[in-house]
Amino acid sequence: MITVLYFGYLREALGRNQETLEWMGDDSEALLDLLRARGPDWAEALAPGKVFRVVVDRQVTRGVVKIPDGAEVGILPPVTGG
Amino acid sequence: MITVLYFGYLREALGRNQETLEWMGDDSEALLDLLRARGPDWAEALAPGKVFRVVVDRQVTRGVVKIPDGAEVGILPPVTGG
Amino acid sequence: MWLKVDVQAAPFDLACEESALLAQAGDAGAVVAFVGRVRAHDAAVPLSALWLEHFPGVTEAEIARIAALAADRWPVTACRVIHRVGALAPGEGIVLVLMASPHRAAAFEAAAYLMDYLKTEAPFWKREDLADGSHRWVEARQTDEAARARWES
Amino acid sequence: MWLKVDVQAAPFDLACEESALLAQAGDAGAVVAFVGRVRAHDAAVPLSALWLEHFPGVTEAEIARIAALAADRWPVTACRVIHRVGALAPGEGIVLVLMASPHRAAAFEAAAYLMDYLKTEAPFWKREDLADGSHRWVEARQTDEAARARWES
Numbered sequence: 001m002i003t004v005l006y007f008g009y010l011r012e013a014l015g016r017n018q019e020t021l022e023w024m025g026d027d028s029e030a031l032l033d034l035l036r037a038r039g040p041d042w043a044e045a046l047a048p049g050k051v052f053r054v055v056v057d058r059q060v061t062r063g064v065v066k067i068p069d070g071a072e073v074g075i076l077p078p079v080t081g082g
Numbered sequence: 083m084i085t086v087l088y089f090g091y092l093r094e095a096l097g098r099n100q101e102t103l104e105w106m107g108d109d110s111e112a113l114l115d116l117l118r119a120r121g122p123d124w125a126e127a128l129a130p131g132k133v134f135r136v137v138v139d140r141q142v143t144r145g146v147v148k149i150p151d152g153a154e155v156g157i158l159p160p161v162t163g164g
Numbered sequence: 165m166w167l168k169v170d171v172q173a174a175p176f177d178l179a180c181e182e183s184a185l186l187a188q189a190g191d192a193g194a195v196v197a198f199v200g201r202v203r204a205h206d207a208a209v210p211l212s213a214l215w216l217e218h219f220p221g222v223t224e225a226e227i228a229r230i231a232a233l234a235a236d237r238w239p240v241t242a243c244r245v246i247h248r249v250g251a252l253a254p255g256e257g258i259v260l261v262l263m264a265s266p267h268r269a270a271a272f273e274a275a276a277y278l279m280d281y282l283k284t285e286a287p288f289w290k291r292e293d294l295a296d297g298s299h300r301w302v303e304a305r306q307t308d309e310a311a312r313a314r315w316e317s
Numbered sequence: 318m319w320l321k322v323d324v325q326a327a328p329f330d331l332a333c334e335e336s337a338l339l340a341q342a343g344d345a346g347a348v349v350a351f352v353g354r355v356r357a358h359d360a361a362v363p364l365s366a367l368w369l370e371h372f373p374g375v376t377e378a379e380i381a382r383i384a385a386l387a388a389d390r391w392p393v394t395a396c397r398v399i400h401r402v403g404a405l406a407p408g409e410g411i412v413l414v415l416m417a418s419p420h421r422a423a424a425f426e427a428a429a430y431l432m433d434y435l436k437t438e439a440p441f442w443k444r445e446d447l448a449d450g451s452h453r454w455v456e457a458r459q460t461d462e463a464a465r466a467r468w469e470s
Contacts, residue, residue: 177332178332178350179330179331179332182352186354186408191356191357191358191407192354193353193354193356194353194354195351195352195354196349196350196351197331197348197349198347198348198349198350198421198424199347199348200421201347201348203345203419204344205344254344268351268429268432269429271351272351272425272428272429272432275349275425276422276425279421279425311422
């Protein structure tokens with residue numbers, strides 16, 4: 001099981017702040033593919049240019065990230081602070 | 083007659099804040115030559131690299147400036163504010 | 165470098181923060197402050213409020229990382245960052261950056277660098293609540309990416 | 318552009334000046350403040366005081382001219398400059414520049430530009446009174462000339 005957190009416009013577009021998922025996948029690309037396969041809304045909201053970063057257990061890394069079972073995974077749209 | 087004002091280290095080097103001079107010269111180069119001719123202290127204090135600007139009647143202009151009779155002439159060493 | 169980072173709903177006070185910074189900045193000759201404010205008319209429809217959310221824990225760590233990168237490049241003696249979240253009215257301060265350095269060019273550049281990275285790396289998201297009752301999530305701007313990229317050349 | 322310039326012996330208050338600026342800055346999203354302070358250990362011998370003199374009338378006009386040049390280059394909505402003269406103790410503020418703009422890059426650049434020109438064009442002179450009783454007039458620095466020259470390329 002993993003916990004997935006959604007931020008910014010993703011919360012509205014996907015209708016949730018977070019969810020718990022069965023997880024037997026490998027990395028952030030696999031997770032995004034799984035979520036995109038839920039339907040056109042998901043595919044559009046999580047299209048490649050619309051995901052800024054996937055943050056696993058609050059450790060910020062670049063690019064594709066390994067996701068172990070039990071992880072907390074934040075899916076971040078492009079940031080707009082400051 | 084013109085009034086000459088000295089600023090910064092020139093006041094100390096030349097021992098005065100200001101003075102009144104007979105004036106029949108033409109421009110700021112003539113004035114500086116006149117003052118430099120007063121002696122080695124003056125020549126050194128007013129050496130070409132040590133005069134930032136000559137300001138006539140509080141109008142800032144670049145380079146050589148005409149000095150009419152009756153003018154107030156500020157002799158400015160390189161500035162060090164801010 | 166002394167560093168303090170806060171993400172908070174409460175307003176910030178520039179004068180208080182500057183005093184606190186100076187107490188920690190050593191013999192710093194230059195302090196640069198940046199304050200970003202909510203603009204009322206960024207869009208065609210007037211703004212009624214700006215709403216900001218962030219990723220708690222990650223945000224603070226990212227800002228600290230960015231400040232450390234700035235301190236690697238410039239002789240910064242003290243740095244203070246406050247970023248607000250929640251609902252903000254037009255005119256209110258969103259973000260405060262204070263940077264102290266012995267040299268003015270370093271203070272200016274380190275503050276500009278921190279802002280450019282904060283805007284493109286720190287996990288904040290803005291929603292504009294408009295006077296007509298609608299709202300929209302602010303989209304990331306290419307100009308912010310370009311501003312950050314200039315430090316990488 | 319709203320502009321206010323003062324050359325004064327009295328200290329300045331950053332918070333007061335920022336409030337006054339914001340009241341005049343319109344819908345400005347970015348404010349950059351620069352404060353230059355007296356350093357205690359710029360020289361080998363500790364400083365007891367810094368003493369500043371200027372050319373009254375000419376100074377204010379030169380600063381206003383420099384601010385107008387900045388407003389020609391960047392969309393500045395409000396600018397405040399205070400420069401102190403007389404005797405200043407270590408740690409005291411010497412100069413305050415506040416620059417408001419719709420855009421942060423413009424606010425940063427206009428403030429840095431104004432400082433670079435002020436340091437090389439405005440008729441101020443600094444004397445350092447040292448702890449050993451001696452004093453020396455500060456000499457103009459080549460680095461300040463270079464900082465100004467970068468805006469002219």
